[in-house]
Amino acid sequence: MFEDRTKKRTELGELGEFGLIDYLTRDIVYKNESTIKGVGDDAAVINNANINTLVSTDLLVEGIHFDLSYSPLKHLGYKAAVVNFSDIIAMNGTPRQLVVGIAVSNRYSVEALDELYNGIKLACDKYKVDLVGGDTTSSISGLFISLTIIGEAATEEITYRNGAKEGNLLCVSGNLGGAYMGLLLLEREKEVYKANPASQPELEGYDYILQRQLKPEARIDIIKLLKEKNIKPTSMIDISDGLASEILHICKQSDKGCNLYEEKIPIDATTILLAEEFKIIPTIAALSGGEDYELLFTIEQSDFEIVKSLEDIHIIGHITDKNSGANLITSSGAAIPLKAQGWDALKENE
Amino acid sequence: MFEDRTKKRTELGELGEFGLIDYLTRDIVYKNESTIKGVGDDAAVINNANINTLVSTDLLVEGIHFDLSYSPLKHLGYKAAVVNFSDIIAMNGTPRQLVVGIAVSNRYSVEALDELYNGIKLACDKYKVDLVGGDTTSSISGLFISLTIIGEAATEEITYRNGAKEGNLLCVSGNLGGAYMGLLLLEREKEVYKANPASQPELEGYDYILQRQLKPEARIDIIKLLKEKNIKPTSMIDISDGLASEILHICKQSDKGCNLYEEKIPIDATTILLAEEFKIIPTIAALSGGEDYELLFTIEQSDFEIVKSLEDIHIIGHITDKNSGANLITSSGAAIPLKAQGWDALKENE
Secondary structure, X not given: OOOOOOOOOOEHHHHHHHHHHHHHOOOOOOOOOOEEEOOOOOXXXXXXXXXXXXXXXXXXXXXXXXXXXXXOHHHHHHHHHHHHHHHHHOOOOEEEEEEEEEEEOOOOEHHHHHHHHHHHHHHHHXXXXXXXXXXXXXXXXXXXXXXXXXXXXXXXXXXXXXXXXXXXXXXXXXXXXXXXXXXXXXXXXXXXXXXXXXXXXXXXXXHHHXXXXXXXXOOHHHHHHHHXXXXXXXXXXXXXXXXXXXXXXXXXXXXXXXXXXXXXXXXXXXXXXXXXXXXXXXXXXXXXXXXXXXXXXXXXXXXXXXXXXXXXXXXXXXEEOHHHOEEEXXXXXXXXXXXXXXXXXXXXXX | OOOOOOOOOOEXXXXXXXXXXXXXXXXXXXXXXXXXXXXOOOOEEEEEOOEEEEEEEEEEEEOOOEOOOOOOHHHXXXXXXXXXXXXXXXXXXXXXXXEEEEEEOOOOEHHHHHHHXXXXXXXXXXXXXXXXXXXXXXXXXXXXXXEEEEEEEOHHHOOOOOOOOOOOEEEEEOOOOHHXXXXXXXXXXXXXXXXXXXXXXXXXXXXXXXHHHHOOOOOHHHHHHHHHOOOOOOEEEEOOOOHHHHHHHHHHHHOOEEEEEHHHOOOOHHHHHHHHHOOOOHHHHHHHOOOOOOEEEEEOHHHHHHHHOOOOEEEEEEEEOHHHOEEEEOOOOOEEEOOOOOOOHHHHOO
């Protein structure tokens, strides 16, 4: 949270672009046989033996997607990479190779960028992804990170957003709303700190909630578990913008409706407590908070018996005819049309 | 060059992120059989039948890599895409799928972004590349473009930077230094315009030079020609940072030296005339100017007879032992060690 001024600072200009790339990628070891050539040529080379290549890209902007006053650079790198991997996992694929573009102003030192890269490399190690290339350049102000993940999946394994069928069960992994409460907590402590820089942030006892915001994980364990149990989701998406927005994506692309049961939405006890403290209805945090990176997916009704026994997977509703619409069925039994009020990068930040 | 104020302006917020993606990608038609799924899911899906996947990424920053006061958005999009494709071509591969990330401030209208995308799509059409996905978000200020190109090549076709052998001939396509002179010309006219906004830019007769800067092409024709003639370069790189810098990359990675003959460097007559007007030695523009996106490559001596007859390919030197160093042999016969003084994003822009 606070910069250690005793740390060594190397100006970016001392290394130059090529020197910086060499420095940042000095200790990368490739983990995938398919990685033929990584950093150091015009392009990375990935050899795929008759399997589908998946590719997804994210662009993260300082002041829009992250706030360095409470997000340490190593956490930021870790999260940026994991969030990018999550897109491949949400296709039921395995993330394999990552390319990273970074634009920074000279306000950043080499050590700061190294911290960012260390976070990215930590995520790559954990998820067995090879960092195979990138581009490093300067910006007029602020930090920009672009990540492109390449993954793979056999044709019959890929899950699209458009495969939900009427009668399918709607499932979600883990619990929701925590990442958003973590963000509110960090923003509150930032305001306290700005008002009184001598104050210490009150973050004790909130480890879990802070981790949900600062160091989320992508649910590769869930897609492995489903494979083990021979269950193939009919559609799948990861929850980046909030449950409501993601359900609407699946409904729209599958040309279906759905009933989502409020009382079935999994919310952690810490999230509920903190939501009450912030005077927020926990269901709203789950529906619209976003950034939980859990998996939302649909399965055949015939898989019900197996799925209901799986830890950390929750059945929260079912797919209906398009004309019924996408509805939240409240605890009192009322049907309310679902609306995407989640984080919308372009609408919120102007 | 000048904004037409009668054009329709739609605020970005009117569409929102998803609406904007739908709008920008509304007329994309996929051209490659390997493109299984493009825009509209967590990741694009590319099916490769036992062939190498190549991947390369670029991050372009307003005020660093481009200046919108003289680079129309459509040209910018075209150039950004072509430059990205050039990295795959420099591996002797074929560019196939592109993902684009864009971060913009609300200073930009939807129409402005559409112009940018039209340029990208024009390049994709010309080079038969499929635009398969991306990310669109907001920035605090300025425009950021990240591009990741996926290409393919058979194992035996790929050319790395490290394959140059002693005695190999050093070749370059097209001519050099033009893009840099185009940049100087545009900057001069910008200064004139700033001093007197009523003045008209004097750009007549400079079409070729301006095109070299604003609308460069990637030399996919050259790699096709070499394949036709059964010539496989032993090493290859594209010229983005200037001839000197690229030759040094090949020498360093191949662990070799070279002799580059000044009088053999191909420079267009317009480049020479304009260099004289700007009091710049044309050789310096070619060595350090950059952005020509021509191909620099090495071939076996046994291919000399075929290559010398090929239009638009020039033999400019040969590879030597590492201990001889990388030298420019001047017209007067003097040997001067080559130095990379090309464009270096991090050193130049602080």
